[in-house]
Amino acid sequence: MNTASNSLSQLALQRFKKNFWGVLSFWFIVVCFLIAIFAYALTPDDSENANQMHLPIHSKAPGFEVMMLHLPNQNPSEEKSWFSQLFFGKQFTGTEIPINHYSFTKDELRIVTYNEGEIVGLEKSYNLAETFPKATSAEEIKKKYIQEKTFLLGTDKYGRDLLSRMLIGIRISLSIGFVAVFISLVIGMGLGAIAGYFGGKVDAAIMWLINVTWSIPTLLLVIAITLALGKGFWQVFIAVGLTMWVEVARVTRGQVMSVKEMQYVTAARALGFGNIRIIVKHIIPNILAPIIVISAANFAAAILIESGLSFLGIGAQPPMPSWGAMIKDHYSYIILGKPYLAIIPGLAIMSLVMAFMLIGNALRDALDVKA
Structure with a gap:
């Protein structure tokens, strides 16, 4: 007899595979995680935080194309390792200048900077030997330093590549979801299991803490914790995590209270196992199903809270890309004809x-035992 196919985990997996939207969402999230990990390998702008600005081409529509002149950095600092560049981007390596056209003389490169309409761009000239010391000819300069660049999602109000900012910004959303859910699980499952297992005054004290925390509006509590810890990347993670443990604790407490009188728990006590071992080894593994569901919902809630904090200006700080901060920077463009x-x-x-x-x-x- 094949007992594996009849196990609860196998049955749950089979039910999950039959859910089209669930499977589609799973693979979408997997792709998002891969993009977040290898973001700098995928972005057109692989500078740190995708912060290469081009003010003359700000707020351009998706698909915008322009000729770009790259001026190499004359005083390069110590370069990052290949591994560091892959995961954290490259240091400043030069300046990019949008141009309308260019021409070469014997010793100089003459350009006309990008401009629209009837206004003519500024004329500039660069000494070839001083500006491009590693190039030996005009053809090499043309091939290596002058390129046609396409902004697939357009540019933001600072002229930065919006696609690059979006791809790197996914790191913030997924990271805060993961860290916030982890913190909420550690605190919520710990306090909920203790309250449900021991009961009495311990349960009353923990429930009082849960009710007090529950009564405070989530966003207000996050803002208060963020202001107390200071603005920043990790402070937001901690603040969101410290406000999301309450629901996990309540569900864990209820589940523990319903299973602590089961026969396998009674048998564990009869064998002389300690309370901590019974909770960790016997009770928690049997109540994970509803907690997993809550964790998925909390992950989504954490992303929304972080976006709201970034919109208010107390989330991830510039120049770090955040989807909420992008909406904050450009929401006024909705009525200015550039809603994208x-x-x-x-x-x-x-x-x-x-x-x-x-x-x-x-x-x-999938985890519903009654299904």
């Missing part, structure tokens, strides 16, 4: 949150 600058990051947030909610619903159906 705010809609693109908004759609990204909506897609990622919806994926986690759909996978949460699929897990709920």
Whole structure:
């Protein structure tokens, strides 16, 4: 008899595979995680935080093309390792200048900077030997330093490549979701299991803490913790995590109270096992199903909270790319005829949150023992 196929985990996996939206959301999230890990290998602008600015071409529509002159850095600092460049981007390596056209003389490169309409761009000239010391001919300069550049998602109000900022910004959303859920699970499962298992005054004290925390609006509590810890990347992670443990604790407490009188728990006590071992080894593994579902929902909630904090200016700080901060920088463009600058990051947030909610619903159906 094949007992493996009849196990609860196998049955749950089979039910999950039958859920089209759940499987689609799962693979979408996997792709997002891979993009987040290898973001700098995929971005057109692989500078640190994709912060290469081109003010003359700010707020351009998706698909915008322009000729770009790259001026190499004359005083290069110590370069990062290959591994560091792959995961954290390259240091400043030079300046990019959008141009309309260019020409070579014997010793100089003459350009006309990019400009639209009837206004003519500025004329500039660069000494070939001083500006391009590693190039030996005009053809080499043309091939290596002058290129046609396409901005697939356009540029933001500072002229930065919006696609690059979006790809790197996914790191913030996924990282804060992961860290916040981890913190909420550690605190929520710990306090909930203790309250449900021991009961009495311990349960009353923990429930009082849960009710007090629950009564405070989540966003207000996050803002208070963020202001207390200071603005920054990790401070937001901690703040969001410290506000999301309450629901996990309540569910864990209820589940522990329902299973602590089961026969396998009674048998563990009869064998002389300690309370901590019974909770960790016997009770928690049997109540993970609803906690997993809540974690998926909390992941989505953490992404929304981080986006709201970044919109308010107390989330990830510039120049670090964040989808919420992108909406903050460009929401006024909605009425100025360039709504895509705010809609693109908004759609990204909506897609990622919806994926986690759909996978949460699929897990709920797959892990339902009554199904």
